[in-house]
Amino acid sequence: MWFYIVRRFNLFVLTVAVLYFLVFLMINAMPGELATNISGHVNPSVEQHEQLVQQYQLDKNWFNQYISFINQRIHGDFGLSFTTAQPIFDEMLKVLPATIELCFYALLVALCLGLPMGILGAVRYRKFSDHTVLGISLIGYSIPVFWLAMLAIMYFGLKLQWLPVAGRLNLLYQVDAITGFTFIDILLSDIENKRLALRDAFSHLLMPALTLALLPTTVVARIMRTAMLEELNANYIKASQARGLSPATIIFRHALPNAIQPVLAQVSLQLSTILTSAMVIEVIFSWPGIGNWLMDAIYQRDYPVISAGILVCAGFIILVSVLSDIFLIATTPQRRSAVYGSS
Amino acid sequence: MPLLDIRNLSIEFDSPHGRIKAVDRVNLSINPGEIRGLVGESGSGKSLVAKAIMGILNDRWYVSADRLRYNGVDLLSLSAKERRKLMGREIAMVFQEPSSSLDPNDTVGHQLHESLPMDECDVSFFKRRKWREERIKAFLHKVGIRDHKRVMKSYPHELSEGICQKVMIAMTIAYKPRLLIADEPTTVIEAGAQDQIFKLFKKLNQLNEVSILLITHDLEHVESWTKTITVMYCGQTVESGYTKQIFKQPYHPYTMALLQSMPHFNAQLSRKSQLTALSGSVPSLQHLPIGCRLGPRCPRAQKLCVEIPKMEKVRGHYFSCHFPLTEQEGKKS
Numbered sequence: 001m002w003f004y005i006v007r008r009f010n011l012f013v014l015t016v017a018v019l020y021f022l023v024f025l026m027i028n029a030m031p032g033e034l035a036t037n038i039s040g041h042v043n044p045s046v047e048q049h050e051q052l053v054q055q056y057q058l059d060k061n062w063f064n065q066y067i068s069f070i071n072q073r074i075h076g077d078f079g080l081s082f083t084t085a086q087p088i089f090d091e092m093l094k095v096l097p098a099t100i101e102l103c104f105y106a107l108l109v110a111l112c113l114g115l116p117m118g119i120l121g122a123v124r125y126r127k128f129s130d131h132t133v134l135g136i137s138l139i140g141y142s143i144p145v146f147w148l149a150m151l152a153i154m155y156f157g158l159k160l161q162w163l164p165v166a167g168r169l170n171l172l173y174q175v176d177a178i179t180g181f182t183f184i185d186i187l188l189s190d191i192e193n194k195r196l197a198l199r200d201a202f203s204h205l206l207m208p209a210l211t212l213a214l215l216p217t218t219v220v221a222r223i224m225r226t227a228m229l230e231e232l233n234a235n236y237i238k239a240s241q242a243r244g245l246s247p248a249t250i251i252f253r254h255a256l257p258n259a260i261q262p263v264l265a266q267v268s269l270q271l272s273t274i275l276t277s278a279m280v281i282e283v284i285f286s287w288p289g290i291g292n293w294l295m296d297a298i299y300q301r302d303y304p305v306i307s308a309g310i311l312v313c314a315g316f317i318i319l320v321s322v323l324s325d326i327f328l329i330a331t332t333p334q335r336r337s338a339v340y341g342s343s
Numbered sequence: 344m345p346l347l348d349i350r351n352l353s354i355e356f357d358s359p360h361g362r363i364k365a366v367d368r369v370n371l372s373i374n375p376g377e378i379r380g381l382v383g384e385s386g387s388g389k390s391l392v393a394k395a396i397m398g399i400l401n402d403r404w405y406v407s408a409d410r411l412r413y414n415g416v417d418l419l420s421l422s423a424k425e426r427r428k429l430m431g432r433e434i435a436m437v438f439q440e441p442s443s444s445l446d447p448n449d450t451v452g453h454q455l456h457e458s459l460p461m462d463e464c465d466v467s468f469f470k471r472r473k474w475r476e477e478r479i480k481a482f483l484h485k486v487g488i489r490d491h492k493r494v495m496k497s498y499p500h501e502l503s504e505g506i507c508q509k510v511m512i513a514m515t516i517a518y519k520p521r522l523l524i525a526d527e528p529t530t531v532i533e534a535g536a537q538d539q540i541f542k543l544f545k546k547l548n549q550l551n552e553v554s555i556l557l558i559t560h561d562l563e564h565v566e567s568w569t570k571t572i573t574v575m576y577c578g579q580t581v582e583s584g585y586t587k588q589i590f591k592q593p594y595h596p597y598t599m600a601l602l603q604s605m606p607h608f609n610a611q612l613s614r615k616s617q618l619t620a621l622s623g624s625v626p627s628l629q630h631l632p633i634g635c636r637l638g639p640r641c642p643r644a645q646k647l648c649v650e651i652p653k654m655e656k657v658r659g660h661y662f663s664c665h666f667p668l669t670e671q672e673g674k675k676s
């Protein structure tokens with residue numbers, strides 16, 4: 001077990017190192033002064049420039065530059081933003097929770113809908129419900145997220161006026177960002193009508209989260225269906241049927257626990273697609289998250305912000321996939337033994 | 344009335360080459376208290392027959408039979424729920440691959456717990472746990488597992504195949520079934536413990552009147568533990584009858600070949616001489632010969648053999664062959 005974790009951790013470190021190297025190359029390739037691009041100081045004074053050269057070892061060879069680049073970034077120094085001249089790290093801390101919140105709820109919806117759909121499809125294999133599940137997931141898979149988002153805005157936002165079309169919370173509510181997560185912040189704040197504020201936050205969240213959830217829901221449903229089908233055909237299921245156990249026991253006590261672990265691990269690999277569509281959704285719904293922030297940065301050619309965004313998003317995805325891998329191993333005795341066997 | 348009565352059981356599935364009869368009109372019957380052997384090379388469809396009896400083939404398989412009766416009840420017309428009630432309570436099965444027959448994600452102890460019939464439990468709710476533990480311990484001891492504590496705490500992959508098989512057997516006998524289907528129960532068990540399992544079966548058979556369908560490809564086990572046998576080749580029943588009779592005088596060329604592959608069957612066989620065997624190998628399901636499926640390998644095959652031979656009966660001994668071995672020939676070889 002520990003051996004395995006260490007191995008995964010090595011992989012993590014190596015992948016992140018490669019990621020940093022690519023971003024480092026990118027920064028070098030950007031037009032303009034290297035010291036400016038890497039640190040975000042526009043028009044530094046001579047002393048400042050001197051200091052930056054020191055900091056990033058720009059007078060040494062590329063390897064030293066790379067190492068000190070990693071060093072700066074790991075210690076949370078992502079430089080300044082061109083547009084606001086604020087430390088990028090602080091800005092990121094402001095926008096990151098919004099994205100995490102959006103993705104979290106979307107993933108939650110995806111799991112809550114997708115898992116039962118997948119189970120249903122597998123249990124009623126090739127029956128009407130199965131075809132329905134497959135049909136729905138095919139449709140859901142083919143609908144472009146941005147198109148659905150705009151339709152939703154047009155219909156629920158503008159025509160019916162049920163839901164707000166932009167932002168996270170009505171400006172009426174003066175809630176300080178303590179954690180950055182709206183619901184928690186509202187609960188922590190000392191405003192009056194908290195319940196109204198919560199409702200408002202919820203109505204703001206509803207459309208973006210649901211549209212974002214569509215794609216992962218269909219993916220989860222399909223992965224779950226396949227995994228469950230495989231388990232249902234396994235020998236031990238036949239054996240428990242032969243022992244006369246009830247279908248409910250067989251499905252929920254035996255097949256499901258075996259099927260769901262690989263599914264959860266595979267789903268966390270979907271996080272990269274979720275994050276990508278989250279950026280689109282954020283732009284459409286003016287959700288103040290990292291996607292919106294990055295988009296602005298791209299429009300403004302804010303190179304330090306762009307590179308920081310790439311580092312953080314990609315690093316996050318790598319981290320999650322490593323963690324989910326470890327989670328998978330830790331919870332599946334069968335697999336653990338396979339790992340022992342091979343090592 | 345036989346306890347299990349199967350007449351012309353066919354099991355088919357759709358392949359890219361059309362529908363294939365993996366099991367072709369098999370006949371099998373077991374009387375109450377009988378131990379019947381079902382023998383045949385691997386791939387001859389023994390496990391399929393067993394699974395069809397249990398009703399656990401998935402919907403890819405099409406099972407049809409003129410008669411598939413257990414204790415007078417037509418199994419094919421039962422609803423899934425009624426059939427489930429019968430399984431486990433009346434008919435139990437020991438599977439061929441024991442370690443994959445246990446849930447890999449669940450402790451052996453819990454799976455044993457789950458399989459205990461609770462309607463026999465007559466103690467109050469709070470004592471149930473203890474009652475179950477006692478029962479499980481007793482069953483595990485019965486099948487020859489001494490360190491029941493460790494076994495119950497283990498996950499299947501932590502145990503050897505042999506132990507897993509013993510656990511499976513313990514589960515099945517916990518129900519006190521009337522019919523026990525044992526699909527190659529001892530192939531994965533070390534030689535010393537094999538006899539122990541067979542003795543247990545024998546004891547169940549004698550004390551509790553359990554009928555047993557013993558599926559195996561090991562003729563020596565069949566010879567020493569069964570009263571009657573059915574021989575299958577390639578999805579067809581070729582011969583059935585009393586074990587003693589068939590061993591003395593097989594009528595079907597395939598049975599003959601099987602018996603001749605047993606070293607001690609030919610007493611006069613000189614040392615280090617070759618055992619006789621049929622030429623060729625078992626045909627794949629995609630290339631089944633028409634008529635008698637043994638045709639291409641059969642030393643006695645003639646033109647007529649492209650038609651499916653009928654079951655014939657001679658003194659309580661059934662065989663399906665157009666050109667059966669006669670008494671002299673049987674003796675001579």
Ligand SMILES: Nc1ncnc2c1ncn2[C@@H]1O[C@H](COP(=O)(O)OP(=O)(O)O)[C@@H](O)[C@H]1O
Nearest residue numbers: 356365383384385386387388389390391392628
């Ligand atoms: N799931 C399956 N899919 C396709 N063919 C199968 C499957 N299971 C068994 N078979 C085929 O059915 C035949 C009988 O198999 P089986 O009953 O397991 O034989 P036995 O138990 O006598 O060794 C074999 O030829 C095998 O290839």
Ligand code: SF4
Nearest residue numbers: 635638641648664665
């Ligand atoms: S029917 Fe013909 S081919 Fe089949 S076993 Fe008899 S002699 Fe051989």
Ligand SMILES: [Mg+2]
Nearest residue numbers: 389390439526
């Ligand atoms: Mg078999």
